[in-house]
Amino acid sequence: MSGLTQAMAAQMAGIALGHVARPYPYKMDHVLLDDGDARPPRALHPIFFGSFDWHSCVHGWWTLLTLRRLYPDMAEARAIAELADASFTAQKVAVERAYLDRPMSAGFERPYGWAWLLYLHLEATRHGDRDWGERLRPLADAFADRFRRYLAILTYPIRAGTHFNTAFALILSLQWARAFDADLAGLIREKAQGWFKGDEGAQAWEPSGDDFLSPTLTEAVLMQRVLGDGFDPWFAGFLPNRDQRRPETLFTPATVSDRSDGKIAHLDGLNLSRGWCWRLLGEPQVAQAHLDAAMPHLSGDYMGEHWLQSFALLALLNDI
Known part of the structure; x- marks a missing residue:
């Protein structure tokens, strides 16, 4: 932790x-x-x-x-x-x-809820005093089958900063597949490399007004898990000006103008998920700046309260 x-x-x-x-x-x-x-x-x-x-x-x-x-x-x-x-x-x-x-x-x-269900099932199996993992397994298997069919027909990844983001869904799903479905894990690695391995010089035109994920950083975290020892040279080409803190927008916490607006409140989630990504990518100070911007706002308005704890927890843990 x-x-x-x-x-x-x-x-x-x-x-x-x-x-x-x-x-x-x-x-x-x-x-x-x-x-x-x-x-x-x-x-x-x-x-x-x-x-x-x-x-x-x-x-x-x-x-x-x-x-x-x-x-x-x-x-x-x-x-x-x-x-x-x-x-x-x-x-x-x-x-x-x-x-x-x-x-x-x-x-x-599809695919956000699918990925979270698989990740929930993975967590449920870690509670040895309960059979929650066994109970939820039919749902997990159903969504794993859907992922297989979806990845087979998905020609292009979705690079949005919202629920449709492909990279984020694959990060969570790969964690589950490594434990329960080697074929799906292999398919995820294959598709991720086919879609993202050639990316370089990311412009990071973000955030959009209702992002809660960084398309740029979630892609990087996925490739960190897929490429292994090959990640460092890929990342150097993907964000070649990282040492100069450019693109600047990636290193700057988002401003949230109205937390009662469900879409604008997404930007608190963006700060949390960027904090998660930057910690995994070896930038603890940048990660902390993003967390400092969002952690005071986990409750107070239901538009954020009903979901922000999950992203805060991701950002605070070391087990993904």
């Missing part, structure tokens, strides 16, 4: 416990085929009905399980376990799994 204390963990867990089972407000990724499809979120997603949207609920659960593992003696750990036991049941997992087979659900939460 790096910078995460038990007091911080307890505070973050309390916030996440307050939203993973909060049913409303909720933004659905749901295609209606007839009047019968107009059903409340809890009926469609009996596990991931909170946290404003499906993917945020998934990584809210990742946050809770991770904090429980790291600090099993904190008071919130028992509440996390009890809620997980009640949530990760075979019946509820089956309903979540069945939703993926609905007509026109092939693109549901």
Whole structure:
């Protein structure tokens, strides 16, 4: 761990416990085929009905399980376990799994929610006193199959700074695939190198107004994991003026003008995710500057509160 204390963990867990089972407000990724499809979120997603949207609920659960593992003696750990036991049941997992087979659900939460579900499953398997990993495995396998099919038809990577970003999804998914699916891990490495290995002289025209990911830095972190010993020369060509702190925008925390606006509040997440990336890429001072800009704002408005803890936790840990 790096910078995460038990007091911080307890505070973050309390916030996440307050939203993973909060049913409303909720933004659905749901295609209606007839009047019968107009059903409340809890009926469609009996596990991931909170946290404003499906993917945020998934990584809210990742946050809770991770904090429980790291600090099993904190008071919130028992509440996390009890809620997980009640949530990760075979019946509820089956309903979540069945939703993926609905007509026109092939693109549901692609690829961001897919990646976070795999990462949640990986974390669930680390809790030896519970069978949460076994319970969630059908969902993980379903999303792994979707990744295989998606990567086979994805001609170009998506370089947006939002949920559609390809590199971020592959970072999390590769972690899962290394443990559970060697073929998928190989496919991810192959596609990443085909898309990104030739990139050099990144201009870093970012951030956009609702980014919560850095297209430039997430690509670099993915390639760090894919290239191994070949990463340093690739990175030197990708950001050739890094020593001069250029492009300047990559080294400067984003300004957040209105945290009640859900899209503008994304920029707090950008600062957190950049902090995560810069730490992994060997720039601790730059990482800290970004964290300092965002960490005071993890709560206070639900537009950020329902998801920012996950990115703060990524930035504070050393295990990815």
